Amino acid sequence: MENLTVAVIQQRMSIPPTHEEFEATARRFLRQAQAKAAQLTVFPELTGVMLAPPLISGFKRSFIQRDDQGKRPTAGILSRSVGRLAGTTGGAVGGGLRGSLERLLRKRSNELLEAYVDIFGRLAREYSTAVVAGSIYLYDEETDTVKNRSYLFDVAGEVVGYQDKLNLTADEQGLASPGSTLNVLQTRFGRLGIVIGLDALYPEVARLLAMQGADLLIGITASPGAPQARAVRSALGVRAEENQVFAVSSFLLGPNYLGRENREDFYGQSALLAPMSLTNKGDGILLQAGTDRTETIITGELPVDELYALRQEGRFRPRQQMWVGELGPVLADFYQQGLTIEQVSEQDSAVTEEIGDAETAAFEPVAFEPVTLEPELPEEEPEELPDAPPEAPYPSVAEVLSLTGQEDPEE
Numbered sequence: 001m002e003n004l005t006v007a008v009i010q011q012r013m014s015i016p017p018t019h020e021e022f023e024a025t026a027r028r029f030l031r032q033a034q035a036k037a038a039q040l041t042v043f044p045e046l047t048g049v050m051l052a053p054p055l056i057s058g059f060k061r062s063f064i065q066r067d068d069q070g071k072r073p074t075a076g077i078l079s080r081s082v083g084r085l086a087g088t089t090g091g092a093v094g095g096g097l098r099g100s101l102e103r104l105l106r107k108r109s110n111e112l113l114e115a116y117v118d119i120f121g122r123l124a125r126e127y128s129t130a131v132v133a134g135s136i137y138l139y140d141e142e143t144d145t146v147k148n149r150s151y152l153f154d155v156a157g158e159v160v161g162y163q164d165k166l167n168l169t170a171d172e173q174g175l176a177s178p179g180s181t182l183n184v185l186q187t188r189f190g191r192l193g194i195v196i197g198l199d200a201l202y203p204e205v206a207r208l209l210a211m212q213g214a215d216l217l218i219g220i221t222a223s224p225g226a227p228q229a230r231a232v233r234s235a236l237g238v239r240a241e242e243n244q245v246f247a248v249s250s251f252l253l254g255p256n257y258l259g260r261e262n263r264e265d266f267y268g269q270s271a272l273l274a275p276m277s278l279t280n281k282g283d284g285i286l287l288q289a290g291t292d293r294t295e296t297i298i299t300g301e302l303p304v305d306e307l308y309a310l311r312q313e314g315r316f317r318p319r320q321q322m323w324v325g326e327l328g329p330v331l332a333d334f335y336q337q338g339l340t341i342e343q344v345s346e347q348d349s350a351v352t353e354e355i356g357d358a359e360t361a362a363f364e365p366v367a368f369e370p371v372t373l374e375p376e377l378p379e380e381e382p383e384e385l386p387d388a389p390p391e392a393p394y395p396s397v398a399e400v401l402s403l404t405g406q407e408d409p410e411e
Helices: 019-035 047-051 058-070 077-094 096-107 109-126 197-201 203-211 226-243 304-313 327-337 341-363 397-404
Strands: 004-012 040-043 130-140 145-153 159-164 184-187 190-196 216-221 246-253 271-273 285-288 296-302
Touching: 004 019, 004 271, 019 040, 019 047, 019 109, 019 296, 040 216, 040 246, 047 109, 047 130, 096 109, 096 130, 109 130, 109 145, 130 216, 130 246, 145 190, 159 184, 159 190, 190 197, 190 203, 197 203, 197 216, 197 226, 203 226, 216 226, 226 246, 226 271, 271 296, 285 296
Parallel strands: 004 040, 004 246, 040 130, 190 216, 216 246
Antiparallel strands: 004 296, 130 145, 145 159, 184 190, 246 271, 271 285
């Protein structure tokens, strides 16, 4: 992998009335990426969903668009009031954007995919940059399910490959099904893996990508609420550190039209991340957006040569020194069964209860008497001691020193 200039887009969720308006917004970001000579440009999770509204019937789309206009940062009081009314009415009529999207995916998923591939393929070719085109919900004929899927386009506008989201949020249940494979995508500048949303929280996902030769993790996220966004970005930073790879974090912002249980707005502070020793402040951040609430684009260069040197010369070498001993087969068995941490814990508790107290006693820790190294003395009659005063809290350092006659230690 050569030194790589990456542009990361932090985009607001919107309801464009036409595909031309969606494309115009994408062009605005890509012109800025081209001005910084970006070789790879990354859009956030669910960017492709913004191509769905133009395919929805005009009557239902009008409610969704008015709702969106009322939620824009520049909206006035009247626009906000009309937007709230339109959102309520649209939800009652057709389930809002989520309900319309579900119906669209059953009938016109191919049209949605065609628009997505056509627009991002042309833009990648026109601006001479590889593009991770965010993600989009699509019907997958092979599995007869809907997937949250992100495609990678090369500079010629051709599809390199895609990645399906593995770990869905509670809001996605009923809308999509989890993916089942993890793909490393080969580009002219190296190998990368796409990590969508909550997939960043699981070390196994990034470790498998690293084991397949990925030097860059592309994290794309649509996170309801700032706390979850911070957790995902923090996790991506840890994934970069423990696998000695680079990571990109691109967030969707703005109104959450697809949420069912959680309708909080989307937040997130996009960033370029690296192992801590490669960053100026030692915090794992090469570059980050200035805020988690407004659209922006950040562009920076990944120091690939320094990364390779770190792997060979650094004191901490997780890629070469990882040792799991006999834990490997145990973890493999749990993974093979598809068990979660909670399921394994419950299974262990059930086994413990079946064994019973008599048999589990053998597993209780043994209390040993303290060993004395002093010479044995003749036994004396024990001196009768007064009743012990109530137990006092542990003395402070100052109290201990006052009893020994020592002065306070130097700081």
